[in-house]
Amino acid sequence: MDLKERVAYLQGMAAGFKFNGSSKEEKIMLGILEVLSEMAGKITDIETNYDEVEEYIECLDEDLSEVEAEIFGDYDDDDYDDDDDDCCCCGDDAEFDDDEEEIKDNNAE
Numbered sequence: 001m002d003l004k005e006r007v008a009y010l011q012g013m014a015a016g017f018k019f020n021g022s023s024k025e026e027k028i029m030l031g032i033l034e035v036l037s038e039m040a041g042k043i044t045d046i047e048t049n050y051d052e053v054e055e056y057i058e059c060l061d062e063d064l065s066e067v068e069a070e071i072f073g074d075y076d077d078d079d080y081d082d083d084d085d086d087c088c089c090c091g092d093d094a095e096f097d098d099d100e101e102e103i104k105d106n107n108a109e
Helices: 003-016 024-072
Strands: 094-097 102-105
Touching: 003 024
Parallel strands: none
Antiparallel strands: 094 102
């Protein structure tokens, strides 16, 4: 039984017990049941929205994967070796200093 059905069952029981709000306790119980009914409706709406958002995100993730595959191919981070920094112009070993944003030629040392 889902949440809305359970609340409806409790409301049916209250009607069966002839709760009409004549006493303070009955008024409180009927008020609580009314609030529970509203909460159950809101929770059901949230669950539905969550499911829709989750499905949308999964579609976006699949689309992004396709775009990444198209742009980067079968790029694998493990294929990249941080220690193998060769100059793209001459092929000599080069040291890239991120702080100074300049290339130092290791052969000049």
